Amino acid sequence: MLLRLPLLLATAATLALSAPATLATVNAKTITVADANAFLAKAAPGMSFSKLDPKMKRQVVDQLINQELIKNKVLSSGIQNTPQFKLAYAAMKTDLAVDMWMKQQMGKITVSDKEARTFYDANKDKMKQGTQTVPFEKAKMEITQFLKMEKFKATMTKTTESLRAASKVEIKL
Numbered sequence: 001m002l003l004r005l006p007l008l009l010a011t012a013a014t015l016a017l018s019a020p021a022t023l024a025t026v027n028a029k030t031i032t033v034a035d036a037n038a039f040l041a042k043a044a045p046g047m048s049f050s051k052l053d054p055k056m057k058r059q060v061v062d063q064l065i066n067q068e069l070i071k072n073k074v075l076s077s078g079i080q081n082t083p084q085f086k087l088a089y090a091a092m093k094t095d096l097a098v099d100m101w102m103k104q105q106m107g108k109i110t111v112s113d114k115e116a117r118t119f120y121d122a123n124k125d126k127m128k129q130g131t132q133t134v135p136f137e138k139a140k141m142e143i144t145q146f147l148k149m150e151k152f153k154a155t156m157t158k159t160t161e162s163l164r165a166a167s168k169v170e171i172k173l
Contacts, residue, residue, distance in 0.1 A: 026068040
């Protein structure tokens with residue numbers, strides 16, 4: 001029995017850590033720490049619920065409660081069944097699909113260390129902070145992001161040119 005106690009305690013601790021802590025309930029809907037962290041990720045990227053002081057935690061929970069109450073009110077109003085909503089929703093779905101596709105395309109683009117180094121060496125005169133030249137390792141991430149964005153722009157230009165060539169486009173200005 002004594003050997004099982006540490007195992008039982010470890011299992012209970014693991015379950016306690018993995019189970020989302022309930023912060024509030026609204027009409028039987030649970031609001032958890034995960035919900036609070038998702039809310040904070042949008043409002044204040046990099047912030048987590050556990051880092052907030054008690055007053056701020058309460059404000060976040062109150063916001064989440066209010067959002068849930070408003071959601072319930074909106075859904076019960078039937079607005080989602082109106083023609084205006086359906087048109088707006090269709091447009092949002094299309095925009096979301098385009099956004100996700102573009103992120104997918106961006107994810108396919110890579111920049112090698114050699115490419116970043118070549119860019120750094122070719123632009124060393126611009127790699128300064130005051131009078132000091134910024135070392136490659138400190139500039140590497142920014143250079144990589146810049147080059148990735150440039151490659152993405154070039155890819156999107158090629159894609160749109162190809163799509164235009166394969167389509168019937170009439171400009172009527």
